[in-house]
Amino acid sequence: MEIFSLLGDGFAVALTPQNLFLALMGCFLGTLMGALPGLGPANGVAILIPIAFSLGLGPTPSLILLTSVYYGAMYGGRISSILLNIPGDEPAMMTCLDGYPMARAGKAGEALSLSGVASFIGAFCATCGLVLLAPQLVKIALLFGPAEYFVLFTVAFATLGGITSTNQAKSAFAAALGLGIAMIGSDSQTGSQRFTFDHIHLYDGIDFLIAIVGLFALSEVFIFLEHHRSGTGNTVTAPKVGRILPDFKMIKSCMPTIGRGTALGFFAGVLPGAGASLGSFLAYSLEKQSVDRDGKTFGKGDPRGVAAPEAGNNAASGGALVPMLALGVPGSGTTAVLLAVLLQLNITPGPLLFTKNPDVVWGLIAALFIGNFMLLAMNIPLVGLFTRVLMVPTRILMPVVAMISFVGIYSITGSTFDVMLMVGFGVAGWILRKLDVPLVPVILGILLGNQMEVNLRRAMTISDGDWSTLVGSPLAITLWIIAIAGFVLPMFFGRRMKARMDSSRHTDENGG
Amino acid sequence: MSDRIFGVFGLALALFYLWAASIIKDSFMVDVVGPRAFPYMVGTVLALCSIYFILRPDDEPAWPAxxxxxxxxxxxxxxxxxxxxxxxxxxxxxxxxxxxxxxxxxxxxxxxxxxxxxxxxxxxxxxxxxxxxxxxxxxxxxx
Known part of the structure; x- marks a missing residue:
């Protein structure tokens, strides 16, 4: 029952007025960012990190603010999926399939409230799962030595492409690019200057925040410039929301669906390299398999088709926090950005976090519980507010986003060189996205590069230069097997999975 | 074609990276592996992936006009x-x-x-x- 007393302490941290206010702000901003197409959870958190940091917030308050944004974005993504048939973020893609037909049938309000409840249950159960599972994983993680950690990082990179990856060479290239960038600056072990070419701005290395904001937020602006150039009058009109109060009969009939979606989503979230998009996809397609085998109602506005993916993606976002907090190895893009938050605050996630900074971990978890209730309140009665924000045209919104990114980076670094570097990362991000090179491994490489190298060198120092120490324990060998399987399997299944995801989206769109 | 160009560019980057790694100076502190080993590994992965892009390019992406x-x-x-x-x-x-x-x-x-x-x-x-x-x-x- 130690967990309950720890959680109690966590609530004591989270219930201070400042932290409650930050959680509220985070939930609000997160829902907003999730709802706006093009601004996903990763972008939202990335833009806010430098701002939270230059506000001088402590570790726990910043984390509470930013994880509330993360949870909020997962809730918000569904709003534009349902009303406009444009997913607000990637995981909300599956919600379009049944949500938009429901909205067109005049049941937008029911769809929004049902998906709000489904999101709440998914996220709430996943947070409970996090409380139970993370401490167990920490116990395993305490057995890890430097060699095992090195292999664990390899696992993270090998599986990050995920099973929907079509070209593993591109994932590997992206990871190596990130690791290569991380090497710039003075070597942490011996102090030699590496790749700095006597350029004084590079002595401290490249700040990962610059890379993250450039690669995620600015490249999004470039993508918009490319596609929406000629779009002068693309003002979208959302259908009428209708009644917003939840229809309890409908929710009750969807309960088993929500339960299945939650379990699947949480599972997908904990696994490395899967994340929320896979969680919602699995939840939707398995639900369709089990209750609607002939495809009679799914894709035509079946409430269960709204509940399943929403429960799935919110459960996955909670599940993804398990490996991030317990091992310090994120499994998805957004959790990679949350890892950046921790590193920026000088907190090393992993088993030591639970013993050294229990107030941070449990305060964060308590804040997630509180944030969930806030989000439920915000997303059912107040959903009309967010639908109005969707009316702001992107041609005005995107420049504002770009400027806020600039403000964030300039306010922490105060250097023109760094801002220019961010623009460079933005252009590079645009090119890489065009070439189908994933950006998440680049970010993760920059974040984990130094730790990965330090662990390798420590392992070598302990073994006195004997490389076989990397396969020297059963744990390390198991991890190697996972890494190799995670890297090789997508080569066979990746194309098929991706094709299935795309085709299910297309046929359902045409059908609906 | 885009992937091939990207591969050539990646290969050039990898070679430059390996060269830049080879001129890292040792400092007065030393450890078993040294400051160059990990950059060499990273550079090798970059080079191998780039060669793969040249040999097996993906479909052409949709470039803007x-x-x-x-x-x-x-x-x-x-x-x-x-x-x-x-x-x-x-x-x-x-x-x-x-x-x-x-x-x-x-x-x-x-x-x-x-x-x-x-x-x-x-x-x-x-x-x-x-x-x-x-x-x-x-x-x-x-x-």
Whole structure:
């Protein structure tokens, strides 16, 4: 029952007025960012990190603010999926399939409230799962030595492409690019200057925040410039929301669906390299398999088709926090950005976090519980507010986003060189996205590069230069097997999975 | 074809990286592996992947027309100029023009774009500087 007393302490941290206010702000901003197409959870958190940091917030308050944004974005993504048939973020893609037909049938309000409840249950159960599972994983993680950690990082990179990856060479290239960038600056072990070419701005290395904001937020602006150039009058009109109060009969009939979606989503979230998009996809397609085998109602506005993916993606976002907090190895893009938050605050996630900074971990978890209730309140009665924000045209919104990114980076670094570097990362991000090179491994490489190298060198120092120490324990060998399987399997299944995801989206769109 | 060009570029980058790794100087502190081993591994992975791109390129991505490219390059140039202008002219003035340019290029009429620029710049200044106390770039006029 130690967990309950720890959680109690966590609530004591989270219930201070400042932290409650930050959680509220985070939930609000997160829902907003999730709802706006093009601004996903990763972008939202990335833009806010430098701002939270230059506000001088402590570790726990910043984390509470930013994880509330993360949870909020997962809730918000569904709003534009349902009303406009444009997913607000990637995981909300599956919600379009049944949500938009429901909205067109005049049941937008029911769809929004049902998906709000489904999101709440998914996220709430996943947070409970996090409380139970993370401490167990920490116990395993305490057995890890430097060699095992090195292999664990390899696992993270090998599986990050995920099973929907079509070209593993591109994932590997992206990871190596990130690791290569991380090497710039003075070597942490011996102090030699590496790749700095006597350029004084590079002595401290490249700040990962610059890379993250450039690669995620600015490249999004470039993508918009490319596609929406000629779009002068693309003002979208959302259908009428209708009644917003939840229809309890409908929710009750969807309960088993929500339960299945939650379990699947949480599972997908904990696994490395899967994340929320896979969680919602699995939840939707398995639900369709089990209750609607002939495809009679799914894709035509079946409430269960709204509940399943929403429960799935919110459960996955909670599940993804398990490996991030317990091992310090994120499994998805957004959790990679949350890892950046921790590193920026000088907190090393992993088993030591639970013993050294229990107030941070449990305060964060308590804040997630509180944030969930806030989000439920915000997303059912107040959903009309967010639908109005969707009316702001992107041609005005995107420049504002770009400027806020600039403000964030300039306010922490105060250097023109760094801002220019961010623009460079933005252009590079645009090119890489065009070439189908994933950006998440680049970010993760920059974040984990130094730790990965330090662990390798420590392992070598302990073994006195004997490389076989990397396969020297059963744990390390198991991890190697996972890494190799995670890297090789997508080569066979990746194309098929991706094709299935795309085709299910297309046929359902045409059908609906 | 794009993937092949990318592969050649990646290979050049990898070779440059390996060369730059080979000239890392040892310091007075030493450990078993040294500061060069891990960069060598990273460079090798970069090179191998690039060779793969040259040999087995993916389908051609949907590149924008020449006009689209010009658009991206101009936007990047405006952002670079903005970064340079921040300490020269201060946050408020620079941001008005940078925002106005981007909004204009995304399809707003010029005078509305300028108004959006003024509102965005002022709004960010009030929220982030006056309320939240972030330090923004100060020009010769003090804002």
């Amino acid at each position: 020449l006009k689209g490219f010009a658009e991206i390059i101009c936007a990047a140039a405006v952002m670079l100029v903005y970064a340079w202008a921040l300490p020269e002219f201060g946050f408020l003035i620079s941001t008005v023009f940078a925002t106005a340019y981007l909004t204009w290029r995304l399809g707003t009429l010029p005078h509305w774009a300028l108004l959006t620029g003024v509102l965005t710049s002022g709004g960010i200044y009030i929220v982030f500087h006056l309320i939240l106390g972030l330090s923004l770039a100060k020009g010769p006029l003090g804002f």
